[in-house]
Amino acid sequence: MKRKLLILLTVLVLAAGCDSVLDTNPTASIDASQALQNERGVELAVTGAYSALQTDNIYGQEYNMIPDLYADNLRFTGTFTNHAEFDNRSVFPSNISVLLTWTDLYAGVNRVNNVIAGIDDVDNISVAARDRYLGEALALRGLFYFNLVRYYGGVPLVLVPSAGVGPESSLARSTQQQVYSQIIDDLTDAIDILPESGDPFRFSRTGAQALLAKVYLETGQWALARDMATAVIGSERYGLVDNYRDLFTNKDNPEAIFSVQFTVNDNNSQAFWYFPQDLGGRLGYAPTDASSSGPGNLVDAYLPQDTRFQASIGEIEGLYYGNKYFRISNGDDNVYVLRLADMYLTRAEANTRLGADPVSVIHPDINRIKLRAGIPDIDASVTSESALMDEILNERRVEFAMEGHRFFDLRRTGRAMSVLGIPESRLIFPLPQAELDVNTNLVQNQGY
Amino acid sequence: MNIKTIIAILSVLLLAAAPVLARQAAISGTVTDARTGETLPGATVLIEALQRGASTDLQGRYNLTNIPADVHTVRITYVGYKNQTRVVDVTGGTAVADFALEEDFLGLDEVVVVGYGTEQRANVSGSVGSLRMESIESVPLPTVENALQGRIAGVRVTQNSGAPGSAISIRVRGSSSISAGNDPLYVIDGVPVNQGNFSQIDATFGGQGINTLSDLNPDDVESIEVLKDASAAAIYGSRASNGVVLITTKRGSEGAPRIDFSAYYGTQHDYNRVNYLNADQYIEVYNESILNAFGLPDYFGYEDDDTANFVEVPAGTDTDWLDEVLRAAPIANTSISVSGGTDRTRYFVSGTSFIQDGIVRGFGYERLNGRINLDYQAFNNLTLGTNISLTRGVIERSRSDNTIYGPFANANAVPPVEPIYNEDGSYFNTLYANPVGLGRENEAEERTLRILGNTFASYRLADGLELRGSLGLDQYTLRSRLYDSPIVGLATGTGGAGTAANSFVTKITYESTLSFNRTYRDLHSVTGVVGGSYEDNVTETNSVSGSQFPNEFFRYLTSAATISSGSSAYTEWTLASLFSRVNYTFNDRYTLTMNVRTDGSSRFGEDNRYGFFPSASALWRIIDEPFMSRQEFLSDLRLRASYGITGNQFGIGNFASRGLWAGGSNYNDQPGTAPAQLANPDLKWETTNQFNIGTDFALFNQRLAFTFDYFIKKTDDLLLNRPVPRSTGFTSLTSNVGSMENRGYEVSVRAHILRGSLTDLRWTSELNIGTTQNEVTRLYQDEPINTGFASRIEVGQPLGVFYGYVTDGLFRTPDEVNSHAFQDQDTSPGDIRFRDLNGDGFITGLDRQIIGNPWPDFSGGFNNTFQFRGFDLSVFLEFVYGNDIFNANRLYTDAYGTFFDNHTKRALDRWTPDNPDASEPRAAWGDPNFNTRNSDRFIEDGSYLRIKNLILGYNLPGETITRFGFRSARIYLQAQNLHTFTNYSGFDPEVNYAGNTGVVRGTDFYTLPQARTLTAGINLGF
Secondary structure, three states: OHHHHHHHHHHHHHHHOOHHHHOOOOOOEEEHHHOOOOHHHHHHHHHHHHHHHHOOOOOOOOOOOHHHHHOOOEEEOOOOHHHHHHHOOOOOOOOHHHHHHHHHHHHHHHHHHHHHHHHHHOOOOOHHHHHHHHHHHHHHHHHHHHHHHHHHOOOOOOOOOOOOOOHHHOOOOOOHHHHHHHHHHHHHHHHHHOOOOOOOOOOOHHHHHHHHHHHHHHOOOHHHHHHHHHHHHHOOOOOOOOOOOHHHHOOOOOOEEEEEOOOHHHOOOHHHHHOOHHHOOOOOEEEOOOOOOOOOOOHHHOOOOOHHHHHHEEEEOOEEEEOOOOOOOOOOOOEEEEEHHHHHHHHHHHHHHHOOOHHHHHHHHHHHHHHHHOOOOOOOOOOOHHHHHHHHHHHHHHHOOOOOOHHHHHHHOOOHHHHHOOOHHHHOOOOOHHHHHHOOOOOOOOOO | OOHHHHHHHHHHHHHOOOOOOOOEEEEEEEEEEOOOOOEOOOOEEEEHHHOEEEEOOOOOEEEEEEEEOOEEEEEEEOOOEOOEEEEEEOOOOEEEOOEEEOEOOOOOOOEEEEOOEEEEHHHOOOOEEEEEHHHHOOOOOOOHHHHOOOOOOOEEEEEOOOOOOEOEEEEEOOOOOOOOOOOOEEEEOOEEOOOOOOOOOHHHOOOOOEOHHHHOOHHHEEEEEEEOOHHHHHHHHHHOOOOEEEEEEOOOOOEEEEEEEEEEEEEEEOOOOOOEOOHHHHHHHHHHHHHHHHOOOOOEEEOOOOOOOOEEEOOOOOOOHHHHHEOOEEEEEEEEEEEEEOOOEEEEEEEEEEEEEOOEOOOEEEEEEEEEEEEEEEEOOEEEEEEEEEEEEEEEOOOOOOOOOOHHHHHHHOOOOOOOEOOOOOEOOOOOOOHHHHHHHOEEEEEEEEEEEEEEEEEEEEOOEEEEEEEEEEEEEEEEEEEEOOOOOOOOOOOOEEEEEEEEEEEEEEEEEEEEEEEEOOOEEEEEEEEEEEEEEEEEEEEEEEEOOOOOOOOOHHHOOEEEEEEEEEEEEEEEEEEEEEEEEEOOOEEEEEEEEEEEEOOOOHHHOEEEEEEEEEEEOHHHOHHHHHOOOEEEEEEEEEEEEEEEOOOOOOOOOOOEEEEOOOEOOEOOEEEEEOOOOOOOOEEEEEEEEEEEEEEOOOOEEEEEEEEEEEEEOOEEEEEOOHHHOOOEEEEEOOEEEEEEEEEEEEEEEEOOOOOOEEEEEEEEEEOOEEEEEEOHHHOOEEEOOOEEEOOOOOOOEEEEEOEEEEOOOHHHHHHOOEOOOOOOOOOEEEOOOOOOOEOOHHHEEEEEOOOOOEEEEEEEEEEEOOEEEEEEEEEEEOOEEEEOOHHHHOOOOOOOOOOEHHHHHEOEOOEOOOOEOOOOOOOOOOOOOOEHHHEEEOOEEEEEEEEEEEEOOHHHHHHOOOOEEEEEEEEEEEEEEEOOOOOOOOOOOOOOOOOOOOEEOOOOOOOEEEEEEEEEEO
16 A cells, blocks of 8 residues: 555656646747748738837827927927927937837838748748738838938848847948938839739838838939829829818828728827827827927918818817827827828929929929918919928928928928027937947947 | 546545544643743644644643543643643543643744745754744734734835735845846745736736735734745745745644634824925916026916916915825724634634725725635544635725826826816816826726635655645636726726726646655654645636726726727646755754755746756754753854755746747738747746855843844846847847846844743843845846836846936036036026036936945844733834935926926925025926936935834733633734834835836835824634
């Protein structure tokens, strides 16, 4: 008896150490090697890459707000010092938005890199699907890097998926030019293979073209910018909506080239931060007006009859607040990355730089925007390059207020320093300190 | 073969042993104090070989019946007295055996619970701290952890906040980890239990989490042992780096039923408020700052004054928001237990109800506990038993700490010029959400239902050889509900929001041990245990959230128009282990102990799945050496030394070593996947090497006893989510990088200053002090990590030191501004001068340094107990010395003239041209000089000495109570947190805004203070 028990005990003790009981598996994730095995896997990964755009630090809140806050369209009215620093145009490398925007954009880069690197090893994928998904991934990579380079200047160019962490993870910065040329390559490749049409919530061929037009404009390649904008406008897939407010109330409108779709399931907090407390929001920032201490007065930048004012800015008890994002209850306001009005004004700007005929070539593009807004045409006497640039810039300011263009527009046109009263070093944001700490091959931007 | 099957077979075999019958006999007698002759009620009488026992009654009498007519060894044990053993012959059927016990101030004969067994205190070679709950029975204890505060040297208990039911921090010998958790392992009646926070609704709650440990009923606990060094703890292997807390619950003993009833009731209130500006003062400061910034005069004013103001404050408005949210709150506890037993069955049954309202509206805690502990001697060789406890807890929560939606936080921030209500009775829309409305309208509750039980069978194979199998279940069910009203707070924009979430956490433990205890030739004593265990942990969660409630009267999701999200998930981890302890004592003087454990964990990759954790310790009882018998000076002298390795694996993900893609990256309502985690196949245990040396000695015939320990604890392979270049698309990789060291000493002194019979004054004094010096010795690339407000992990510094700018007074003149390093273009006289540490002429991030340390130089407790006739008085002081607090409240309260937040009265001494010698900076809208940047301005001394408990009790005399049928009766008055001596300017220096986190310590950010609690109670025994 005693011996039997001892034997049993021994067995028991050994069984307790038996390995199989230690094999457990996650239920909400899969091993990386299983992710991209077939067409469905690729589709899921591309969808996942789009969802990278939705974080608060990209189109969920900040990428379409901070360029206005850093410029003269928005003022800080909240409690978070990271936003206050942007309003003060004195952003520290430790700023959490600087870090998280970097983080989220590179997370997106890694997602598309997985698709781009892996798609040709996937069996059983049709050519059409391959082209579409690869094209979308390339276009998205172009967008992620365009957003990176506009914030930080030259950044590390990561073009392969990350499998681990080693010396190869600590890339040095590429130059701004190298980054732009990669963006242009990616978008050009994408344009070649993307399908012509699709819903405005994903990249189609014209979406990639529109983004490329903006990239050319940003890099001073005026003729190419003009031609790309013309290609988009000429595709006749898009049209300006008659009522400016429809841009925000109607998500699937003919003017949308690419907008980030938000549904109740992935709600953003755009309206929450723009709305005052009386409307259930938190008023993290508000349109600049006559009482603002810093530069700028967005409220007075609108002509009295401009229908865009009512569509963009609300007022409650003398307080102005941003009203483009208003779906506070479900947080499902879409955010524009590309829309047709931008193409008209991009073409107008490129043409101005190219010295095209103002009245016959440039004015009609600007007037399309003014007409829809219900304000008078541009004066025929506005013909000099600087006067035209002023017109375009002002038009862009009120047309795209709170859509994340203003600071980039001022910078691209060489006016940021004078309008905002900042030194040259403040024309780009600092690299995040935390990234510099980990990747010692990085060099901080001058002046930070 | 399946382990469960084996356990089942084993149990059946154990039951197969046959009963032995014999002729019956009885022993009776009286137990007295040898010095005073007084009888001792409640002493334990035990015949170990039979596993039979009894307790003495009020007159010190005992009676053991139904025992075999034979020669028995009877042992008497009684707390505070030396054991006595005598051989009694009852072959004649009955025998009388009286015992006179000698006092034992050291408790050397007491049994100490250690891992998988017990040991006599005198033979313990490791560092083990003990607390007997009866010594603190009149202290109101919301949770078991509260009991440990200040009671055991080297065990630092911090109540992070005054929020009832929130998690408490316990650090045994400092912090030994950055990410893998710093909480000790909790083992109840031999079974490790669920610990941690499983709430799914506290993402927006700001700071304090909840903890499964709050479900335990302090009234059920007999004793708590804390295994501090590696020798004691190593038998718990991979989870023992942070120490092990062994909780032993009460059990029955043979005899007539004993009924114990206890109850207390009391009130709690806040006792140290921060003084804020009133409306007039507030208006003065803000009008000054807005005038300075915008040239706009009289921004604020009253409706009935003669000026036109931008903001017209209704006449007479001067809201004291703290007054509106703070309240006197009741606390009450009622407990009843019945215990007793027959020769074969012993039982302990209890029920307890505890209610504690928070001193802030919206907080509260209620708990109902039931327990049954049963021992049944089925046959002479076989004992079966079970411990089952059921708990129902309800924690009522509000947001707190780092939030602008918490009633207490907002009561600090919202200005006095805003009223509570509009004229129509609705809540006024205050600067931040209305504090009163938040407390009243928003709801969050955590309802737990906990089944904690184990059953065991113990079979005596031979004398001193016992086989034991047990099955433990800890089923923790948490139902969380969150409701944000459509009329006030976070969800007014979404028409209200709600979440209902369930967490089911199951821990099943199978365990089997063989313990032995043999003495050879009266010289060699060998005791020990070998065993194996398997633990299966499953967490299942689900939740659903919705918004758009019809109005504020609908508070459950069934009325929500939009169901915005839902989820359900399952995760599991397992641990399989073999362990052993061998304890060899030679000649009662030299003891060697070895512990070994091998743990295999599912959390680690194939290659590093198993960890081996050995330890060894030695004890020399010098006092028992023959040469010591010639001296009288020392009455105890023992030397201890130990060394061992323990591990840690708390706090990391269940699948941290694997490269994973996760679902949930959905877009446009289509499913998507994305890379979620980089693989690290090399991931392994954190290991701590600990060396301990200690001594126990006593003077004056044991009346003055000291325990001293010194330890060095080195942790390597720290589990750390080490940062990776984020350009990889990832932020961190769970890796073994970094090292940390803790060293320190612990002193306990216990003095029986006055002693005597029950009619004389007795005075016992106990002091314990512990120090821990922590140092981070290695990090990934030795790169510092900043976290929290101002907390930092840096090599060569203690974990979580404070980091920031260094102030150098105020600028008094424009010249002073111009001659100093550039701070900001708008810097003016009255702004703070920050030191240009690197001398580059600019104040930048490079001008920061270590500015404070959240860890104390020492901490401890000092308890004095006086007994005179039936009266007793105890004064318990708890102290912490030398730590700093980062008072982050002041980032907002002291941003003079900015944010519209209210300021403390410090603002009255702000700089103005008329007050050039001010101590505080000027009021300037927007704080252009960034005077509120993290700097030593907000570092405060966090030392405190607290009158933690003052208890005055009276035990009704025996003859009186016997007449009414009582065994004992006691009434008492108690005051908790009667006073706190501190220089800290906030509410309470015992504070951690981030709750029980590893690194961010000693930071105050709108954290609820602890209450002063006054209670009156009664204990009755029948």
